[in-house]
Amino acid sequence: MRPEINIFSADRYEQGVPWDQYAWLREHSPVHWHPDPGGPGFWAITRHEDVTHVSRHPELFSSQLKSSMLYELSPEGLSRNQLIMLNQDPPQHTATRSIVNRGFTPRMIGKLEDHIRVVCNELIDQLSGGTADFVGDIAAPLPLYVICELLGAPVEDRAKIFRWSNRLVGFDDPEFSSDDTTELFGLFEYGIQLGKARLIEPRDDIITKVVTGGEALSEAEVGMFVVMLAVAGNETTRNAATGGMLAFFDEPGEWERLLADRTLLRTVPDEVARYVSPVMAFRRTATRDTEIRGQAVAEGDKVIVYYNAANRDEAVFDRPDRFDIGRDPNPHVGFGGGGPHFCLGAHLARMELRVLFETLAERMPGIAPAGEARRLRSNFINGIKELPVTF
Numbered sequence: 001m002r003p004e005i006n007i008f009s010a011d012r013y014e015q016g017v018p019w020d021q022y023a024w025l026r027e028h029s030p031v032h033w034h035p036d037p038g039g040p041g042f043w044a045i046t047r048h049e050d051v052t053h054v055s056r057h058p059e060l061f062s063s064q065l066k067s068s069m070l071y072e073l074s075p076e077g078l079s080r081n082q083l084i085m086l087n088q089d090p091p092q093h094t095a096t097r098s099i100v101n102r103g104f105t106p107r108m109i110g111k112l113e114d115h116i117r118v119v120c121n122e123l124i125d126q127l128s129g130g131t132a133d134f135v136g137d138i139a140a141p142l143p144l145y146v147i148c149e150l151l152g153a154p155v156e157d158r159a160k161i162f163r164w165s166n167r168l169v170g171f172d173d174p175e176f177s178s179d180d181t182t183e184l185f186g187l188f189e190y191g192i193q194l195g196k197a198r199l200i201e202p203r204d205d206i207i208t209k210v211v212t213g214g215e216a217l218s219e220a221e222v223g224m225f226v227v228m229l230a231v232a233g234n235e236t237t238r239n240a241a242t243g244g245m246l247a248f249f250d251e252p253g254e255w256e257r258l259l260a261d262r263t264l265l266r267t268v269p270d271e272v273a274r275y276v277s278p279v280m281a282f283r284r285t286a287t288r289d290t291e292i293r294g295q296a297v298a299e300g301d302k303v304i305v306y307y308n309a310a311n312r313d314e315a316v317f318d319r320p321d322r323f324d325i326g327r328d329p330n331p332h333v334g335f336g337g338g339g340p341h342f343c344l345g346a347h348l349a350r351m352e353l354r355v356l357f358e359t360l361a362e363r364m365p366g367i368a369p370a371g372e373a374r375r376l377r378s379n380f381i382n383g384i385k386e387l388p389v390t391f
Contacts, residue, residue: 005021005025008070010377010379013280013379014378017308026313030047031043043292043301045292046306048311048333050292051309052338054305058090059287061285064089066285070281070380083221084225098215102213103150103206108150112150115146116146119141119146120356120359140238143238143241146237147233151205152208187223190223191224191225199212207222235278239278240272243275243384245367246387249369257326264325267325267326268357269353270332271327277382278381279382280306280380281379281380282341286298307333310333311334316331335349364391372388
């Protein structure tokens with residue numbers, strides 16, 4: 001039976017991800033024309049093979065023409081967003097990424113592991129009374145503190161960076177949305193000031209790497225880079241961690257499996273990324289007449305790739321709706337579908353998830369749900385705002 005297809009409404013995602021609609025689309029209409037209130041309509045891409053194809057061919061499917069964002073942007077908003085490499089195509093994207101890569105070397109990321117372990121233990125040490133909100137007490141602070149460490153941001157700035165990133169990701173959710181543009185642009189200005197400070201006093205942090213040494217980011221690019229880090233590096237790991245914990249609650253046998261065998265920590269992060277898919281979708285724009293799976297796609301058409309749908313593709317994954325922490329191989333697209341926009345921080349995200357679930361297994365093996373999860377109203381981020389737990 002065909003379900004009513006509406007995979008664009010943010011209201012729908014507040015109730016839960018529409019897995020039944022994705023399954024129907026994959027089988028019956030994998031390249032599906034979908035209405036878009038306030039926009040031109042779009043092609044919804046739900047199969048793993050097609051999501052990968054679109055992701056790996058930026059010459060056919062642009063991130064820059066109309067940005068990667070799902071909603072239509074004003075000319076001013078589009079121009080601003082094109083400063084972020086997420087919304088750029090090669091060769092500009094290639095040049096920007098080569099600069100940013102300086103801060104994501106194995107040495108820079110590797111030296112964070114001990115810091116991540118310390119943060120995980122400190123967050124657990126602060127809990128009391130046998131109850132907690134997994135989001136507010138653990139999953140949200142962890143990546144925020146790691147990003148602040150990467151940026152070289154002082155401890156006292158954590159709260160405002162957290163508030164800014166919540167507003168940027170949660171613009172569709174009344175709990176986080178705001179009409180205060182001063183508030184929304186605060187993180188951009190903060191990034192610019194960080195860049196200026198590192199030019200005067202360089203440090204061993206990522207901002208110093210991108211503002212010094214040969215080619216460097218401009219002031220505006222630094223500001224938008226910090227915006228991207230706060231969202232991509234903070235919110236995604238936060239929601240992967242929370243979604244992963246919720247998956248363990250839904251599949252308690254997998255938690256017992258991890259408690260009995262820590263070698264599974266090697267495959268846990270990628271299964272969490274696949275199963276949760278914290279970034280559910282990105283937009284591309286066709287640069288010329290082409291086709292996807294035999295369906296004609298015209299130049300200028302809006303195309304949305306649904307990573308979460310692709311990550312449950314029966315043609316690729318055995319029992320895709322099952323959370324299986326030993327799944328290997330795991331060719332998921334939770335970090336993007338390959339190509340130039342593969343997640344720059346994938347290694348860092350894997351490390352954070354591995355250390356977090358290792359620490360939870362050691363120190364909170366009896367963690368259990370204590371109430372219903374409250375979901376974010378968003379068709380972009382698979383987010384959870386609150387997850388009560390006991391331990």
